[in-house]
Amino acid sequence: MSGSPPPDEAPQGGTDPATPDAATHADQAPERDGSSTATLTEDERAAEIAAADERARDQGTIGLEAGFAERFVAAVTGTSVLVTLLAFVAAFVVGGIVIALSDGATQQALGYFTARPSDTFVAAWEVVSAAYVALITGSLGGRSQISETLVSATPLILTGLAVAVPLRAGLFNIGGEGQVIAGGMVAGLIGFSFPGLPLVIHLPFALLGGLLAGALYGWVPGVLKQRTGAHEVITTIMLNNIGVLTSAYLLSTLLFRVPERTDPISRPVAESATLPRFVPELRVNVGIVIALLLGVLIFWLVERSAQGFELNAVGLNPHAATTSGMDPGRTVMRAMTVGGALAGTAGASVILGVQGRITTGFSAGLGFDGITVALLGRGRIGGTVAAGLLFGALKSGGRSMQAQTGTSLDLVLVIQALIIIFVAAPGLVRAIFRVRAEELTTAQVAKGWGS
Amino acid sequence: MRLELRGITKRFPGVIANDAVDLVIEPGEVHGLLGENGAGKSTLMNILYGLYAADEGEILIDGQPVELREPDDAIAAGIGMVHQHFMLVPVFTVAENIVLGVEHTRRFGKLDRRRASREVGELAERSGLPVDPDALVEDLPVGIQQRVEILKALYRNAQTLILDEPTAVLTPQEADDLFEAIRAFTGEGRSVVFISHKLGEHRAIADRVSVLRRGRIVGTADPRETSEQELANLMVGRPVSLVVDKPPGSPADPAIEVRGLTVENAAGTVVVDEVSFDVRRGEILAIAGVEGNGQSPLVRALTGLQPIASGEVLIAGEPVAGRSRKQILRGGVGQVPEDRGRDGLVGEFSVAQNLILGRWDDEPFTKRQTLQFDVIGAHARQLVEAYDIRTPSVDTPAASLSGGNQQKVVVAREFDLPIDALVASQPTRGVDVGSIEYIHERIVEKRDEGTAVLIISSELDEVLALADRVAVMFHGRLVGPFEMPVAKEAIGSMMAGTDPELAMARGGER
CATH class of the missing domain: 3.40.50.300 (P-loop containing nucleotide triphosphate hydrolases)
Structure with a gap:
């Protein structure tokens, strides 16, 4: 028990504190603070914000105890636009280094680097710039390039959304691949089984069939989660396997197979069920319009509708959602069904718009690409559509990069992966570009909830 | 050192x-x-x-x-x-x-x-x-x-x-x-x-x-x-009142009726044991008790979050069993959950979104399935003003507010509409003195509007400040309710499991 401390230690300028008149300090405090009441409220507000900051730190530590889905959602939606852009820059720089190192001329120049370092840089610059120029012109450099970009983007937008919608409800839909297959199989089956129907009936019928097949394939893990708590990651991965193998089997049966051939290729989709092209010589078709329209619908559903409010609340805090009278189980089931429907439509668009017949492996990892697209879109609907378009451009640009400069198409995948790594590790980007965390947080807070 | x-x-x-x-x-x-x-x-x-x-x-x-x-x-x-x-x-x-x-x-x-x-x-x-x-x-x-x-x-x-x-x-x-x-x-x-x-x-x-x-x-x-x-x-930084200024209430007919309520936990153990009480419109019944004596399952059963093993709960004359939570809540029950961060708020949601959490798909916030952002924003600004919620804006995420202001968001949301019954668990936990004063005043105000108020609190001072009648929960059983005033010591020893008569006698001596 120390009584009053020596004067030089007394807080706030030497007033003897250990007395009952301590209360009078309170009355003096505003005078010391400055002057007007306006400053006071400012101070109060400021103190609240400081407290907010402290809590943000606290939540950082709580995050470690949070479930995988929670942390994942935070990781996806928690980074700012600035970080995303910088992640691109970083990814292309690292990608450039990879291109340079894999190039023969640069490797040669590197052999006598100490003698003439400039040679290495010149060679590297040449190959990297040529590759990137080819990448850009190959995706946006003309009518046919843009057409190819949109063709590649169509299913990517849809599978991206198929991951993004469940993600907002706190679910990780790995099952895009199986849902794409289910949608493509049924759309194709309808597409070649009813020749002679008019286009206005046949095409919507086939599309809807694909959509519903995907929806059913997404509903299964959803309802399993709702009723039994089965983890959607496990069930969707298993359903992917079932989808791949079942489709391979079905393609070998006479239900799908061309009777006079033995290889697992289905009969061709009838003209009346094919997604019409805008111009005969370009492959771009009505599919992109459908994808974008679905994008608008999903944007309304997730960001603007009452259902979306429930979806987001369940995804962010199922306890509070339940307490408020929401039904997380039903929401989860619906989110998975909607996700499945979108992936199913992606499968239908590939079969009815581009390939015209079902082959084994026609899904080509589209369901998994959707995870990457949704990640880059940070789980937001607009962002996911944009990311789908971008990855479509990278895909078609990558093909012409390979054709023109000999740089492997795989490099595009490397760049895509790098972008995601940098986006998922915002701390890394901040460290590289020395962006202060505070600027990023302010940007996030300022974003508001209507956006 | x-x-x-x-x-x-x-x-x-x-x-x-x-x-x-x-x-x-x-x-x-x-x-x-x-x-x-x-x-x-x-x-x-x-x-x-x-x-x-x-x-x-x-x-x-x-x-x-x-x-x-x-x-x-x-x-x-x-x-x-x-x-x-x-x-x-x-x-x-x-x-x-x-x-x-x-x-x-x-x-x-x-x-x-x-x-x-x-x-x-x-x-x-x-x-x-x-x-x-x-x-x-x-x-x-x-x-x-x-x-x-x-x-x-x-x-x-x-x-x-x-x-x-x-x-x-x-x-x-x-x-x-x-x-x-x-x-x-x-x-x-x-x-x-x-x-x-x-x-x-x-x-x-x-x-x-x-x-x-x-x-x-x-x-x-x-x-x-x-x-x-x-x-x-x-x-x-200003004079605060530590005592709630509470005129005597004028209780009317019961709006919460609990009859022989028994609740079991997931393992089948009885956690609420044959509890019966009424809360009348215009009165505050406070249930004191050390946490973990069955208060949480009692509240959860009352608001339909946990199934009732036997007995019955009526709110405004309607049985709770058989109705969905949404129906119970929209039927006129306000609730302040004991853990606001977990059950009361969606931290990442804005203040405005949290203020419509229980009524998100009701008119006027939703029309033709579409959220009406201007209405939601205006509603939020009005409540922020009326309930003195200190927030930089209605778009600020609720998690970044202080505990007291988060609690005010919950209170504003639940108190804004006329309700038959209010069930408030630990309404001022982790809340600063200034906000406690404010929330207590609002609870009394709600009582005077004719709401039946049930307070669950482990803070003796809060129980004493607010209660018109007081009951104590111990090992799943309810002791009481007793008309106030009851001595603090008496409630304290009942919380520790002392026989009520003995506790009252001892409390009276002091």
């Missing part, structure tokens, strides 16, 4: 959390740190514990400046901290938790369990914090877990112990035990920094109290010579 903070300043973007704070912790003293949520107490202690770096100022130990870059430095310097949320591994034993990180190992890195257990047992004995070193932490009650946290700091030879809101999770009896242990600790010349916003506790344990307000030390006082009222005024 004499610990001195000199001119500590910590800035966060746009704000100063600690503004030239001077603080001296003398050897052998319990130094209370008092302040509202957001006053900068935790920031200051996090700086002392090496979790934050101060922008300005220095820390001196026995007159020597030290640099505390991370908790390891602080621990090496003899500073220990017990956080509000415990940092224990539930599946480890007490001894394993305590030696974790500084453990002795035998050959091939094998943990020397026997030695750990022996050392911890001796330490517990010596420090007056008895605990079984071989018990699993997950099996221990919260009060004992806290002991483990304190022993963890002692095992690392802490000379100064920082306790952040240590009594928030304790029963009155456990708090007394803690105070005893603190006295024993400081008796050996070591010191304790005791953070709390409960005024009575500072008067009970602290030798000196420093009051923080808006990042500054606004006064240091001897709590034994300063009244609670003076401390409260100092903390809030």
Whole structure:
């Protein structure tokens, strides 16, 4: 028990504190603070914000105890636009280094680097710039390039959304691949089984069939989660396997197979069920319009509708959602069904718009690409559509990069992966570009909830 | 060890959390740190514990400046901290938790369990914090877990112990035990920094109290010579009322009727045992009790979150069983959940979104399935104004508000509409004095509107301040209700399981 401390230690300028008149300090405090009441409220507000900051730190530590889905959602939606852009820059720089190192001329120049370092840089610059120029012109450099970009983007937008919608409800839909297959199989089956129907009936019928097949394939893990708590990651991965193998089997049966051939290729989709092209010589078709329209619908559903409010609340805090009278189980089931429907439509668009017949492996990892697209879109609907378009451009640009400069198409995948790594590790980007965390947080807070 | 903070300043973007704070912790003293949520107490202690770096100022130990870059430095310097949320591994034993990180190992890195257990047992004995070193932490009650946290700091030879809101999770009896242990600790010349916003506790344990307000030390006082009222005024910066101004109510017909309610937990154990009571419109019934005596399942059954094993619950004459939660809530039940962060708010949602959480798909917030953002925004601005919610804007995420303001968001949402029944659990937990005053006034206001109010609280002072009638829950059974006034001591001993008649008689004697 120390009584009053020596004067030089007394807080706030030497007033003897250990007395009952301590209360009078309170009355003096505003005078010391400055002057007007306006400053006071400012101070109060400021103190609240400081407290907010402290809590943000606290939540950082709580995050470690949070479930995988929670942390994942935070990781996806928690980074700012600035970080995303910088992640691109970083990814292309690292990608450039990879291109340079894999190039023969640069490797040669590197052999006598100490003698003439400039040679290495010149060679590297040449190959990297040529590759990137080819990448850009190959995706946006003309009518046919843009057409190819949109063709590649169509299913990517849809599978991206198929991951993004469940993600907002706190679910990780790995099952895009199986849902794409289910949608493509049924759309194709309808597409070649009813020749002679008019286009206005046949095409919507086939599309809807694909959509519903995907929806059913997404509903299964959803309802399993709702009723039994089965983890959607496990069930969707298993359903992917079932989808791949079942489709391979079905393609070998006479239900799908061309009777006079033995290889697992289905009969061709009838003209009346094919997604019409805008111009005969370009492959771009009505599919992109459908994808974008679905994008608008999903944007309304997730960001603007009452259902979306429930979806987001369940995804962010199922306890509070339940307490408020929401039904997380039903929401989860619906989110998975909607996700499945979108992936199913992606499968239908590939079969009815581009390939015209079902082959084994026609899904080509589209369901998994959707995870990457949704990640880059940070789980937001607009962002996911944009990311789908971008990855479509990278895909078609990558093909012409390979054709023109000999740089492997795989490099595009490397760049895509790098972008995601940098986006998922915002701390890394901040460290590289020395962006202060505070600027990023302010940007996030300022974003508001209507956006 | 004499610990001195000199001119500590910590800035966060746009704000100063600690503004030239001077603080001296003398050897052998319990130094209370008092302040509202957001006053900068935790920031200051996090700086002392090496979790934050101060922008300005220095820390001196026995007159020597030290640099505390991370908790390891602080621990090496003899500073220990017990956080509000415990940092224990539930599946480890007490001894394993305590030696974790500084453990002795035998050959091939094998943990020397026997030695750990022996050392911890001796330490517990010596420090007056008895605990079984071989018990699993997950099996221990919260009060004992806290002991483990304190022993963890002692095992690392802490000379100064920082306790952040240590009594928030304790029963009155456990708090007394803690105070005893603190006295024993400081008796050996070591010191304790005791953070709390409960005024009575500072008067009970602290030798000196420093009051923080808006990042500054606004006064240091001897709590034994300063009244609670003076401390409260100092903390809030204006005169506050510690007593609720409550005219007698005018109870009418019952709006909550509970008849022989029995609730079982998932394992099939009876957690609410044949409980019956009424809450009439225009009265406040407070249910006191140490947490974990069945209050939470009672509330959950009342609002349809947990199935009823037997008995019945009627709200405004309608049985709760068989209706969906949405129907029960929209039928006129307001609820303040005990854990607002978990059940009351979606932290990432904005204030505006949280203010429509229970009515998101009702007109006028939703029309033709579409959210009406302008209506939602206007609604939020109106409630922020009416309920004095301090927030930079209605678009601010709720999680970044202070505890008191988060609670005001919940209160505003639930109190805004006319309701038949209000079920409020721990309505002022973790809320600062100024907001407590405000929330209490609103509860009384709601009662006077003709709402049947049920308060569940483990804070005796709150029960006494608000109740028209009081009941106590103990081991799933309800004792009472009794008409107020009932002596504080009588309620206290009923909370500990004393027979009500005996408790009333004893309470009356005092």
